[in-house]
Amino acid sequence: MPTMTRSTIELPVTEDxxxxxxxxxxxxxxxxxxxxxxxxxxxxxxxxxxxxxxVVLLRHGWRDAAxxxxxxxxxxxxxxxxxxxxxxxxxxxxxxxSLGVLALAVHLPRRWFGAVTISVLAAFAHIGGQLLLxxxxxxxxxxxxxxxxxxxxxxxxxxxxxxxxxxxxxxxPAANSAH
Amino acid sequence: MKAxxxxxxxxxxxAAWRGGEAVQAWHQALKVGDWLVLLLGSIVVVSSYxxxxxxxxxxxxxxxxxxKTIVELSLNSARKVSVDGALGVTVIEVQPGRxxxxxxxxxxxxxxxxxxxxxxxxxxxxxxxxxxxxxxxxDANYDSLNY
Numbered sequence: 553m554p555t556m557t558r559s560t561i562e563l564p565v566t567e568d569x570x571x572x573x574x575x576x577x578x579x580x581x582x583x584x585x586x587x588x589x590x591x592x593x594x595x596x597x598x599x600x601x602x603x604x605x606x607v608v609l610l611r612h613g614w615r616d617a618a619x620x621x622x623x624x625x626x627x628x629x630x631x632x633x634x635x636x637x638x639x640x641x642x643x644x645x646x647x648x649x650s651l652g653v654l655a656l657a658v659h660l661p662r663r664w665f666g667a668v669t670i671s672v673l674a675a676f677a678h679i680g681g682q683l684l685l686x687x688x689x690x691x692x693x694x695x696x697x698x699x700x701x702x703x704x705x706x707x708x709x710x711x712x713x714x715x716x717x718x719x720x721x722x723x724x725p726a727a728n729s730a731h
Numbered sequence: 732m733k734a735x736x737x738x739x740x741x742x743x744x745x746a747a748w749r750g751g752e753a754v755q756a757w758h759q760a761l762k763v764g765d766w767l768v769l770l771l772g773s774i775v776v777v778s779s780y781x782x783x784x785x786x787x788x789x790x791x792x793x794x795x796x797x798x799k800t801i802v803e804l805s806l807n808s809a810r811k812v813s814v815d816g817a818l819g820v821t822v823i824e825v826q827p828g829r830x831x832x833x834x835x836x837x838x839x840x841x842x843x844x845x846x847x848x849x850x851x852x853x854x855x856x857x858x859x860x861x862x863x864x865x866x867x868x869x870d871a872n873y874d875s876l877n878y
Binding site for chain 2: 721
C-alpha cells in the first residue's frame with residue numbers, strides 16, 4: 553500500500569498582492585469608521601474609502617484600484633455585518649459603475665484634469681449604478697428617482713471633497729519622492 | 732494600525748499632516764478641467780432639482796367628482812366649501828397655501844386623516860364619495876396619481 557505523500561499548495565504572494573492588501577485594509581478601516589457616522593438618508597455617505605481608491609488609481613493604475621475597491625466592498629460589508637444585504641449589492645453596483653467610469657476618466661489629460669474631476673465623475677457614476685439597481689430590483693417604481701437630486705448633491709459635494717483630499721495627498725512632496 | 736499602512740501611503744499622510752511648508756494650498760489642487768467639471772456637476776444637480784421637484788408650490792385646489800372638476804379654489808384666502816358626493820356632503824377647507832378634506836361621510840375617513848396637503852400634485856381621495864381633492868401648481872404636469 554503506497555504511503556500518502558503530503559502535498560502543500562503554495563500560493564505565491566507577490567509584492568503587488570501585499571500592496572493591494574494594505575491599501576484595501578486602509579479603505580476597509582475608513583468604511584468601518586464611516587459606518588458609525590449618522591446619515592440623514594440611507595445611501596448618503598461621504599465615501600471616504602474612495603480617497604484610497606483614487607490614490608491607488610493615480611499611483612498604481614486601474615487594475616489595483618479595481619482590486620482595492622471590490623475588496624473594500626466585500627470585506628467592508630463583512631466587517632459591518634452587511635454582507636449580501638441589499639446595501640451590499642447596492643454598494644457593489646455603485647462600485648462597478650464607478651470603476652467603469654474610472655477606467656475612462658483615468659485617460660483624461662492630466663494637464664487639465666486632476667483627482668477632483670475623476671472623483672466627481674466616479675461619485676456620479678456610483679449613485680447612478682446604485683439608483684439603477686434600486687429601480688430594477690428593490691423599488692420597481694420610478695419613485696426612487698424622486699431622491700435623485702439629494703443623491704446628486706451628495707455626490708457632487710463628497711466627490712469634490714474626496715477628490716481634493718486625494719489631490720492634496722498626491723501633491724505632497726512624499727508622493728513625488730516615494731515612487 | 733499605522734504599521735499596516737502601505738509605506739508610500741504613510742509617507743503621504745505624514746507629509747499632509749505636517750502641512751504648511753511644501754504642501755500646496757487647497758485651491759491649487761484644482762486644475763482648469765476640475766473647475767469645469769464642478770461647474771457642470773452643479774448645473775446637473777440644480778437641473779435635477781428643477782426637473783424632478785418642480786411644481787413644489789401649490790396655488791390652487793381642484794375638487795373633482797368622478798373625474799369631473801366641480802370647483803377650483805385659489806389657495807390665497809381661507810374658506811370652506813361643501814360639495815355633494817356619492818354619500819352626502821364633503822367639506823373642503825382651504826387656507827393660504829394648503830387645503831384639506833375637513834369632513835367626509837365615508838366609512839374609513841382616509842382622506843380626512845390625510846390632513847393638510849401642501850405640495851402641488853398631492854391628492855386626497857375620498858373613494859366612497861367619489862371625491863378627490865388635488866393641489867395644482869403653476870406647471871402642473873407632475874401628476875402624483877399617474878407618476
